[in-house]
Amino acid sequence: MAKNTVKIKKPLMEIPFIKSMIVSLTTVLLGLIVGGILIIAIGKNPIEGFQKIVFGAVSNTRRVGNTIAYATQLILVGLSVAFAFKTGLFNIGGAGQMLMGGLMASIWAHNVTFLPQPIYYLSLILVAGISGAIWGLVPGLLKAKFNVHEVVGTIMFNWIAYWIVYDAVKVFIVDPTIIVKSKPIPMQQSLRTEWLASITQHSYFNIGFFIAIIAVVVIWFILEKTTLGFNLKAVGSNRYCAEYAGIKVNRSIVISMGIAGCLAGLAGLTYFLGFSNIMEIGKSPSEGFDGIAVALLGNSNPLGVFISALFFGMLKMGKGSLTAIGIPTEIADTIIAIIIYFTATSVIIQGFWEKIIKKHSEKKLLKQAKEEK
Amino acid sequence: MSNYVIEMLGIRKEFPGIVANDNINLQVEEGEIHAILGENGAGKSTLMSILFGLYQADKGVIKVRGKEVSIHSPNDANDLGIGMVHQHFQLVHNFTVAENIILGKEGSFVYDIKKASKKIKEISERYGLAIEPDMVIEDITVGMQQRVEILKMLYRDADILIFDEPTAVLTPQEIDELMNIMRNLAAEGKSIIIITHKLEEIKAVAKRCTVIRRGKFIDIVDVATTSAAEMAALMVGRPVNFKVEKQESVPGEPILSVKNLNVMNAKKVLGVSDFSLDVRAGEIVGIAGVDGNGQSELVEAICGLKPIESGSVYLNGKDITNISIKERNDLGLAHIPEDRQKRGLILNAPLTTNMVIKEFDKAPFSSKGILNYSEIEEYSKKIIERFDVRSGEGINSRAGKLSGGNQQKAIVGREITSQPELLIAVNPTRGLDVGAIEYIHKELVAERDKGKAVLLISFELDEIFNLSDRIAVINAGKLIDIVNTKETDAHSVGLMMAGIKKEA
Ligand SMILES: Nc1ncnc2c1ncn2[C@@H]1O[C@H](COP(=O)(O)OP(=O)(O)OP(=O)(O)O)[C@@H](O)[C@H]1O
Numbered sequence: 001m002a003k004n005t006v007k008i009k010k011p012l013m014e015i016p017f018i019k020s021m022i023v024s025l026t027t028v029l030l031g032l033i034v035g036g037i038l039i040i041a042i043g044k045n046p047i048e049g050f051q052k053i054v055f056g057a058v059s060n061t062r063r064v065g066n067t068i069a070y071a072t073q074l075i076l077v078g079l080s081v082a083f084a085f086k087t088g089l090f091n092i093g094g095a096g097q098m099l100m101g102g103l104m105a106s107i108w109a110h111n112v113t114f115l116p117q118p119i120y121y122l123s124l125i126l127v128a129g130i131s132g133a134i135w136g137l138v139p140g141l142l143k144a145k146f147n148v149h150e151v152v153g154t155i156m157f158n159w160i161a162y163w164i165v166y167d168a169v170k171v172f173i174v175d176p177t178i179i180v181k182s183k184p185i186p187m188q189q190s191l192r193t194e195w196l197a198s199i200t201q202h203s204y205f206n207i208g209f210f211i212a213i214i215a216v217v218v219i220w221f222i223l224e225k226t227t228l229g230f231n232l233k234a235v236g237s238n239r240y241c242a243e244y245a246g247i248k249v250n251r252s253i254v255i256s257m258g259i260a261g262c263l264a265g266l267a268g269l270t271y272f273l274g275f276s277n278i279m280e281i282g283k284s285p286s287e288g289f290d291g292i293a294v295a296l297l298g299n300s301n302p303l304g305v306f307i308s309a310l311f312f313g314m315l316k317m318g319k320g321s322l323t324a325i326g327i328p329t330e331i332a333d334t335i336i337a338i339i340i341y342f343t344a345t346s347v348i349i350q351g352f353w354e355k356i357i358k359k360h361s362e363k364k365l366l367k368q369a370k371e372e373k
Numbered sequence: 374m375s376n377y378v379i380e381m382l383g384i385r386k387e388f389p390g391i392v393a394n395d396n397i398n399l400q401v402e403e404g405e406i407h408a409i410l411g412e413n414g415a416g417k418s419t420l421m422s423i424l425f426g427l428y429q430a431d432k433g434v435i436k437v438r439g440k441e442v443s444i445h446s447p448n449d450a451n452d453l454g455i456g457m458v459h460q461h462f463q464l465v466h467n468f469t470v471a472e473n474i475i476l477g478k479e480g481s482f483v484y485d486i487k488k489a490s491k492k493i494k495e496i497s498e499r500y501g502l503a504i505e506p507d508m509v510i511e512d513i514t515v516g517m518q519q520r521v522e523i524l525k526m527l528y529r530d531a532d533i534l535i536f537d538e539p540t541a542v543l544t545p546q547e548i549d550e551l552m553n554i555m556r557n558l559a560a561e562g563k564s565i566i567i568i569t570h571k572l573e574e575i576k577a578v579a580k581r582c583t584v585i586r587r588g589k590f591i592d593i594v595d596v597a598t599t600s601a602a603e604m605a606a607l608m609v610g611r612p613v614n615f616k617v618e619k620q621e622s623v624p625g626e627p628i629l630s631v632k633n634l635n636v637m638n639a640k641k642v643l644g645v646s647d648f649s650l651d652v653r654a655g656e657i658v659g660i661a662g663v664d665g666n667g668q669s670e671l672v673e674a675i676c677g678l679k680p681i682e683s684g685s686v687y688l689n690g691k692d693i694t695n696i697s698i699k700e701r702n703d704l705g706l707a708h709i710p711e712d713r714q715k716r717g718l719i720l721n722a723p724l725t726t727n728m729v730i731k732e733f734d735k736a737p738f739s740s741k742g743i744l745n746y747s748e749i750e751e752y753s754k755k756i757i758e759r760f761d762v763r764s765g766e767g768i769n770s771r772a773g774k775l776s777g778g779n780q781q782k783a784i785v786g787r788e789i790t791s792q793p794e795l796l797i798a799v800n801p802t803r804g805l806d807v808g809a810i811e812y813i814h815k816e817l818v819a820e821r822d823k824g825k826a827v828l829l830i831s832f833e834l835d836e837i838f839n840l841s842d843r844i845a846v847i848n849a850g851k852l853i854d855i856v857n858t859k860e861t862d863a864h865s866v867g868l869m870m871a872g873i874k875k876e877a
């Protein structure tokens with residue numbers, strides 16, 4: 001050991017997960033403070049406002065169920081964006097990937113009615129996952145082969161998915177009475193179950209949430225424990241070094257976009273066959289973009305994504321109750337937007353905490369020194 | 374009153390797990406060139422970063438011109454007349470010199486480029502910098518870019534100039550020029566602090582030298598009356614052997630064969646043309662040449678990082694011209710890259726990741742796609758112990774937090790430990806202290822003696838002569854000649870480097 005190395009107990013801020021947790025919580029707090037100020041500005045009581053949001057999100061089992069059912073998509077899309085981030089890619093194709101996953105799974109659900117339940121669920125996961133994966137893979141290929149930036153590629157594929165849904169719903173699964181919607185999927189063909197509905201006062205809570213939890217674990221495992229994760233993270237951190245080390249950079253880009261697409265495809269499954277049971281044409285799920293916020297707030301860490309998705313889910317589901325006291329629901333969206341802005345300044349926030357903690361420990365040392373005297 | 378322009382007294386700076394500066398004193402006289410000498414990781418860059426306001430000291434006093442000051446940012450430092458040339462230049466590549474120099478200077482929303490250009494010209498002439506204000510950065514050499522950085526400091530009226538390893542990126546000619554410029558600056562009353570590992574540079578320009586070791590102040594010596602060997606011993610704590618001990622080589626079969634290789638460079642003209650070379654088992658072949666004469670293209674082509682136009686490359690008799698980088702690595706090719714931060718390391722990943730970056734997908738580091746962390750950690754520990762890679766948190770330190778020299782040692786350690794058949798070493802000792810250079814040189818010779826082939830590319834002729842069994846001289850992408858080290862001298866190699874082939 002070098003002579004001047006001393007064992008210093010690791011300060012809290014040095015543990016990466018804790019550090020990002022502290023930073024994320026601070027951004028949330030700042031978002032809430034600014035939101036509160038806005039509520040005051042329109043002459044309402046912010047405490048009451050926040051109470052309403054929480055009330056709307058979790059005041060009874062039905063609401064809890066709905067909030068979780070809504071957060072399910074956010075978890076999966078958030079994971080999708082986060083996974084791509086880790087490989088140095090920006091997947092903003094969540095919406096298109098969700099649409100394709102949802103569309104294929106819906107068509108499957110309306111036609112494949114003969115499989116035993118567990119195998120049927122598995123088949124749904126495969127159909128949605130693969131459809132989403134293709135919608136991520138192709139932009140990945142375009143980037144690898146023709147250097148088309150993945151942001152351009154995925155946006156393009158969002159629109160292609162949009163128009164495919166537009167026609168395919170009408171051709172394959174249209175509700176004859178309302179031609180802008182698909183037929184509702186019967187409960188036993190969807191991710192909803194009698195039992196889950198009965199314990200949550202008939203909320204939309206469905207087995208999609210368990211799919212999401214499994215996805216969180218699997219993605220964490222891939223990133224932390226496997227050679228694939230090592231490979232992808234290396235490309236994301238320094239592609240020149242990865243190339244030098246013999247890692248196939250282009251192949252990694254395609255794989256990463258495929259996995260990201262697969263996750264968003266699963267989000268489409270839980271959205272269109274769980275939270276909802278129809279597809280409307282001419283609508284693109286905003287969750288595809290909300291996933292970016294989730295990933296940012298969760299610092300692209302799977303567990304962080306899970307927590308931040310639940311938080312955003314609460315805001316989104318609880319905001320309806322704001323109208324009861326005359327606060328426009330847009331306040332909740334504003335809070336989300338503000339949190340995203342603050343997330344972008346996380347370096348500053350981190351510096352702030354580091355300074356505070358350092359001052360604190362210096363004071364402690366001074367005190368100790370004085371006592372010793 | 375003292376006549377010190379800079380006094381840093383009792384400076385202490387801790388990073389997690391390490392005390393980078395432990396009660397260090399530095400006193401620089403007005404108009405002096407003051408060298409700082411210390412091993413890799415001794416804390417030199419940290420000390421200068423504190424003086425320039427990039428880090429805050431945990432303890433200690435800084436006095437500038439006798440007055441105690443607190444420097445919280447580079448702006449504060451600028452206001453005190455302190456300027457710094459960083460090892461990595463901070464210039465905008467498609468801007469002109471003048472634009473780069475005005476950029477970031479306060480109150481420059483509206484600027485008079487003519488007036489600025491005039492001032493730049495004046496400064497350039499006064500100190501012999503040979504810089505024109507309307508030259509574009511990307512068109513000029515590294516040495517000139519460095520002079521632009523110097524100009525930038527002078528333009529901002531800095532009179533205390535800090536250079537952190539300024540010569541690491543320069544060719545020998547450029548180094549001579551820089552030394553002259555420094556002398557001019559000192560003669561004009563500027564005070565200069567220079568960090569360098571090259572003792573002959575200290576001997577050439579510095580008046581006094583502060584020696585630090587492992588974060589602690591060791592001594593301050595008068596350069597004129599202290600020999601290079603004495604300084605080296607002070608810094609490392611033991612005598613250093615500058616001459617590489619090695620036996621006569623016993624070369625075997627060719628390991629690397631390059632045949633009629635043509636490679637395009639970035640400007641889409643042939644950077645390497647019709648180049649043929651063999652490196653045999655058990656020998657070190659050095660490539661001598663002025664920077665930019667095709668060395669990088671040659672190495673990248675052999676390693677598969679750059680496409681070739683025509684020709685072929687054989688490794689151990691196997692045609693590797695068209696196989697992937699991975700396959701080449703697996704066949705036993707190791708490469709210490711030219712740019713340690715671009716290719717050599719993932720700066721934001723821990724050393725563990727970096728040490729197995731080429732081998733993580735092989736046993737014992739993983740099996741069936743699952744990483745085996747304990748094996749990875751053990752292997753990384755082995756490398757950093759053997760190659761004395763120093764850092765605050767050992768194998769868990771992020772590569773980017775290591776001092777420059779320790780980053781280099783980590784890469785060299787990784788490549789040698791991978792037990793290659795062919796080791797391509799590009800400036801393997803760039804940024805290393807003399808003790809570390811001695812060790813790495815020994816290791817390279819040991820590789821040779823184990824029957825491995827070593828291709829050495831270095832801009833330091835001394836290193837080429839010290840290590841190589843044969844010297845290949847490259848000029849404008851062409852092999853000028855290949856000679857036995859014993860049968861040549863620096864003068865004739867120098868001539869060949871200029872493209873002049875001596876007729877036998
Ligand atoms: N930002 C940082 N975080 C953690 N540790 C650091 C940081 N900067 C430097 N260190 C550690 O402090 C020690 C001194 O580093 P420094 O860069 O000052 O060395 P140096 O003397 O300039 O070495 P070299 O000759 O290799 O450039 C090293 O052990 C390094 O790992």
Ligand SMILES: [Mg+2]
Pocket residue numbers: 417418419776777778
């Ligand atoms: Mg340094």
